[in-house]
Each structure stands twice: as C-alpha cells, then as structure tokens.
Amino acid sequence: MTDAKRAPLRTNRTGTPIDWKSLRLDHVEKSFEGLDGQTYVALENINLEIRRGDFYCLLGPSGCGKSTILTLIAGFEIPTAGSIFTEGGNGRTALGNPGTDRTMIFQDASAALFPWLNVEENVLFGPKLANVRHENYAASLKNYLSMVGLGEHARKFPFELSGGMKQRAQIARALIMEPEILLMDEPFAALDAITKRSLQIELARIWQETGKTIIYVTHDIIEALLLGTRVGVMTAGPAARIKTEIEIDVPRPRVTTSHDFVDMVRLLELQIEEEIHATRAKVGD
Amino acid sequence: MQPAQKSAIETPPIKTVHAPHIVLPPAVRRFIWRLTCTVISLSVVVVVWHLCVGTLLNAALVATPEATLAKAWTMIQSGELFEHVGVSLRRVIVGYVAGCVIGVLSGAIIGRYQLVADFVDPIVELVRPISPVALVPLAMLWFGIGEASKYFIIIYATVIIVLLNTAAGVSRTPVTRIRAARCLGANDFQLFRKVILPSAVPYILTGMRIALGFSFMGIVAAELIGAREGIGFLIMNSQMLMQTSQLFVGLLTLGILGLVVDRVFRALLAKSMRRYMRTDELV
Numbered sequence: 001m002t003d004a005k006r007a008p009l010r011t012n013r014t015g016t017p018i019d020w021k022s023l024r025l026d027h028v029e030k031s032f033e034g035l036d037g038q039t040y041v042a043l044e045n046i047n048l049e050i051r052r053g054d055f056y057c058l059l060g061p062s063g064c065g066k067s068t069i070l071t072l073i074a075g076f077e078i079p080t081a082g083s084i085f086t087e088g089g090n091g092r093t094a095l096g097n098p099g100t101d102r103t104m105i106f107q108d109a110s111a112a113l114f115p116w117l118n119v120e121e122n123v124l125f126g127p128k129l130a131n132v133r134h135e136n137y138a139a140s141l142k143n144y145l146s147m148v149g150l151g152e153h154a155r156k157f158p159f160e161l162s163g164g165m166k167q168r169a170q171i172a173r174a175l176i177m178e179p180e181i182l183l184m185d186e187p188f189a190a191l192d193a194i195t196k197r198s199l200q201i202e203l204a205r206i207w208q209e210t211g212k213t214i215i216y217v218t219h220d221i222i223e224a225l226l227l228g229t230r231v232g233v234m235t236a237g238p239a240a241r242i243k244t245e246i247e248i249d250v251p252r253p254r255v256t257t258s259h260d261f262v263d264m265v266r267l268l269e270l271q272i273e274e275e276i277h278a279t280r281a282k283v284g285d
Numbered sequence: 286m287q288p289a290q291k292s293a294i295e296t297p298p299i300k301t302v303h304a305p306h307i308v309l310p311p312a313v314r315r316f317i318w319r320l321t322c323t324v325i326s327l328s329v330v331v332v333v334w335h336l337c338v339g340t341l342l343n344a345a346l347v348a349t350p351e352a353t354l355a356k357a358w359t360m361i362q363s364g365e366l367f368e369h370v371g372v373s374l375r376r377v378i379v380g381y382v383a384g385c386v387i388g389v390l391s392g393a394i395i396g397r398y399q400l401v402a403d404f405v406d407p408i409v410e411l412v413r414p415i416s417p418v419a420l421v422p423l424a425m426l427w428f429g430i431g432e433a434s435k436y437f438i439i440i441y442a443t444v445i446i447v448l449l450n451t452a453a454g455v456s457r458t459p460v461t462r463i464r465a466a467r468c469l470g471a472n473d474f475q476l477f478r479k480v481i482l483p484s485a486v487p488y489i490l491t492g493m494r495i496a497l498g499f500s501f502m503g504i505v506a507a508e509l510i511g512a513r514e515g516i517g518f519l520i521m522n523s524q525m526l527m528q529t530s531q532l533f534v535g536l537l538t539l540g541i542l543g544l545v546v547d548r549v550f551r552a553l554l555a556k557s558m559r560r561y562m563r564t565d566e567l568v
Contacts, residue, residue: 071464074464074468097467098467099467099468099470100469100470102468103468103469104464104465106461106464108459111462112461112462112465113465114480114483116483116486116560117560125469125479126469126470129471157560170465174468177468177469177470
C-alpha cells in the first residue's frame, strides 16, 4: 500500500469526488512504548471492512483498544503495521492526514468544544477556517442547529450547556463539515440514562436523514444494538482483535423488549463474558 | 391516623410588620463590609505606627505617620511626587509591555515545540533564581546609565514568569481540543492562532499579573542605576539624606501605585478577556 495515493475521501487530487464503497483496515497493528520501556501491543491484526453508509458499532470491554482504532482511522496516529484505505471505483486510496472528511465526536465535550466560542461560533469554526462565505453556510448552520435541537441555544457558551447539549453542539459542528465518515468515541457514555436514550434516538434519526457512514465506539451492548447496522465485538486487550461481527437487521425504530433484540443482547453478553473470563485467566485471578 | 382537620376556630391572619429598612444587594453589602475592614485594619496600622515612633522605634530612623503625610502633601503641592511617579510609571510600562511581548512569543514557541523546550529549559532554570538587583552591574556595563539599562532590568523582571506561564498554558492545551480542530480542517498556523493560544489565555494572564508585581519590585533595582528621578531614586536619595519622612512617602507611593495599576489591569482584562476565562477546566 506504500504506492497508494493518500488523499481526503471527498475528492482526489484532480478534484473529482472519490467513489468509495468501503473503508478497510488490513492487518492493522498498533503498539506503544510504555513508561517502563516495554512495547505494549494495543491492537494486533485488526481486519475490518466498513461499508459506505454503515452504522458500525465497535463494542468491547474497556481498555481493549476500541478508541485506538478510531484515532487510527481519523489519522491522529499512524498504525505500527498494516494499512487503512478505502476501496471503490477509484481503486484503493490510503487515508490522508486528519481532515474534514472524517470528523470525530469526542466523549469529553468540554475539552472538545472551544469554551471561548458560543454554540454558533463553535459550529462555524470549520467553515470559517475554510474561508467559506457567510451566505454559503448561513442556511446549513440553521439546518444543522435545528437538526440537533440547538436552534434556541445558538448564543449560549459551552459552560452554559448541559452534557447532552454539549454533545449536540459537537454533532452539529461535525455535520456542517459534511464529512464522509463520522467517528464517534463513546459520545454518550458520560450522560445520564434519559438524556442518553433521547440522544441515541436522535442520532439514529440523523443517520437515516443524512446517510453518513458512522463508526461508533461503545462498551454498552444495548446502545450498540439500538443504533448499529453492524456490531463488531473486540477481544479484551492487550493485543486486541475483532472477535465476532454481527449484522443487525432489526427494523427501526428498535424496541429493546422485542424477542429478536433480547436474543441478540444475550448473544453479545455471552461474547463479552467470554472476554472477561479470558482477561481473568491472563491475570491469574 | 386521621387526616389533619382544619381548625374550627378561625385564626386571624398573622400580620407581619415590615421594618422600613432598605435591603442592599449582596454585592453592595460585601463591598461595604470589605471597605469597613480595610479602613479598620489600616487605621490600626497607623495608630500602632504613631504610638511606636519615639517609644519603641528611634524617631530619627522612623518618620511618624503625620510627618509622612505632611511631606506627601507638600510633595503633591509642588508636583514633585507626580514627576517621580510619571518617570517610574513610564519605565515600568515600557519594560513590562516589552517583557510581556517577549515572554509570550518565546513561551509560545517553547510550549509548542518540545525540542526547543528541552534545550531552553536548562537556561531558563539557571537564570530564574538570579534577581533583578543582581543584574544591575551587568546592565550598567552593557547599557550605561541611560534609560535602556532601566528598561532592561524591568524586562528581565517581567519576561521569565510570563514565558514560563505561557509555555505551560500552550503545552497543556487538551489533546482532544487539538484533534477536534484538526478534524475541522485547521492547519498548523490556524491550530496555533485559533486553538492553542486562546486555550492558554488564562495561564498567560496569570503570568502577566504576577509579572506586573515583579516589574514594580524591579523599579527600585532599575533606578539604582544613575537615576535622577523616579520613585526608586526618591527612596534611595532620601536614605542618603536621612530624610525618613520622604523615604516613607516613596514606599507608600510605590505600594499605592502597584495596587492601582493591578486594579486597572484586572478591570481591563475582566472586560476584554472574559470569554477566554470561561472555562470549566481547572487552571
């Protein structure tokens, strides 16, 4: 893959839109040097194929390296081995540096939002950097703010927002860049159960409206099953791999109490439990 | 248990008589309280000072509060005090502003590039314990006895603390925020200008405020160098002439001036920098 062209997903060097069909991680490995000088293998031999338009949930016990996969796809870090590329009409294209084609929604919204800018200014941060003229983004600003339900709160500063509202602001800020892929790193994990559920419902709606590809990291089985079109279960770290992948073709809106749903919860619970036992065996507990 | 029944006997409505007093808002009450405390504590100092001179303290070495105030009054009337204040203030402001500019720029580079920090840190750590007074001979040697040597001392007193705080603020920008900006398309320059620098503002301002105090401490050292006017000169000249009341006027002026400038600094920043101080992180 060394000879592959590295370019943003949106357009290639000649400015024509890239016709990608799937995002692939091929034998991806990531290791870090620990404080003790030892090499710590976080991810080992990750093979993933995410189709365009998928809502792909990465599910796994904490510390298994789910978030590391996102940072690799975003381009914040480079894999130690293996390659990440898209496949489609233009052949293979290696993913480039971090950019607006793959925007990330972070769990820590207080750190991710710019505290000195109000909601509207936060959302307009990207368009303004790109020198987009105001009349060209005014309509989409309104559109995305109302899509996430922050139309009435455009002038508020992050410190005036609740946790859920901060995540809504982050989502609007990412969507206005019209990314190809939305990377979400446990975005609702720190929210209370009720806020979490209402944001999950809205995110499912936004995904259906916009048709974006979403890669969603979570440790919550029910969340993964409520949202995803596919769920990839990871093994416990270190040297984590994708353990199983399941397709979820339950119609939306999904109900957690339906038989199909409960069966799938049980299936995933067994998978996760296996991993917990595996970790205990490793530790010698 | 039976539900509580309404009393058959009708009780007359309780009449409350409001005393005709004005309730002040908490901020005003707080201000009045603080003002009272200030007046009381300063009065105690003046009274104790007055009682001690001539009893516990040698009257030839310590001027009484009355003598100090009388001297201050004559110096105000003659305009002499304002001349000294003006000269010193100009030196402090020029040196301080230059020191802040140098400190912010170099601190930003040190905070942003670990490699630069690794090389510059030992130098800063070595220079840091050297007080402005210790640099007076060197300043005279390099810049003579003109204004340049005075600015040098004030700049020196200012620059290190601003540099260290700026570097700390710049290097502590949350990684998440930097990554978020990258996803929104920020290039290196935009990242620095629009994310890292604003994130460091609370640190930079803290450094600048501490440095403001340091620059006032530095003025006396600066005016050790062949000064003919200024508060530092006034203080040292009074010592040589055994003019204790004038010496006390100098000290008092220095204290009041520092206080006023600090208040002005804070008032200006409270308005202009408020949005950068609105942060839920610990600073």
